Amino acid sequence: MPALEATELYRFYHSGDDEVMALRGVALTLDAGEFAALRGPSGSGKSTLLACLAGLDEPDGGVVSVLGERVTRRSEPERARLRARHFGMLMQSGNLFEHLTVRANIRLQMEISGRGRPDEIGGLLGGLGLDGLADALPSHLSGGEAARAGLAVALAAKPAILLCDEPTAEVDEATEQLVIDRLVENCRSGAAVLIVTHSPALAARADRIVDIRDGGIVHG
C-alpha cells in the first residue's frame, strides 16, 4: 500500500469572471521511504498540490488517501485527525504560532500527535543548526531560521509523510546540506518525503523528480 496516493486531482480558483485551474488531473503515488522532489515554475500548482495532499485544502475533484485511508471529502475535524496522526508539514508561511517559543511550538506538535519526547527537542534543533534558539519567539528569527524551526515542528513527531514547501529557500550552502541531511535521514527511517524545491543540491539527493507545469505532472 502506498504511503500517499492521489488520483485525478482537480482544483479551480475563481477570481471575478476568471477561472484558474490550479490542478488538472494530478495523479501521484508516494511510497514509504521514498524521497521525491517536486519542481515547477511559479504558479504551476506546487503549493496547491501540497495543501490538497495534506488535507489542508479540499480539491474540487479526485481522491487523496494516506496509508489506505481517504483524506478527501471528510469533515475538517476528521482531516485534522489524519494530519496529526500521519503528516509533518512545512508550508510557505504560518508554520509557527507567533506567541509561542520555538520549544513550545515543538512541544505542542508532540502533544497533538502523541509522538516525540521533549528531551529530543535539543537534538532536533541542533541537527538543523538552531542551537540556542529554543526559547526564541518566531518574530525574533530570520526567514531561514523560521523555516528551519517550522521544519523542526514538522519532524518532531516522526511523521509517516513529510511534505515541505521550499525548506532551503533562505539558507546558505552549509545550512542547506544540514537540512537535506535531516530530510534524507527521515526518509531512510521510513518516511515518505515530498519536497517542493528549486534547489539543484536538494533535487540531486532525491530518489525521484516530479515536474509540474500548469497544474499537470509532466514527469515523474
Ligand SMILES: Nc1ncnc2c1ncn2[C@@H]1O[C@H](COP(=O)(O)OP(=O)(O)OP(=O)(O)O)[C@@H](O)[C@H]1O
Ligand atoms: N487562493 C487563490 N485564489 C485564486 N487563485 C489562486 C489561489 N491560490 C493559488 N491560485 C492560483 O493557482 C495557481 C497555482 O498556484 P500555486 O500557489 O499552487 O503555485 P506554485 O507552483 O506553488 O507557485 P510558487 O512557486 O510561486 O509558490 C496560480 O495560477 C495561482 O495564481
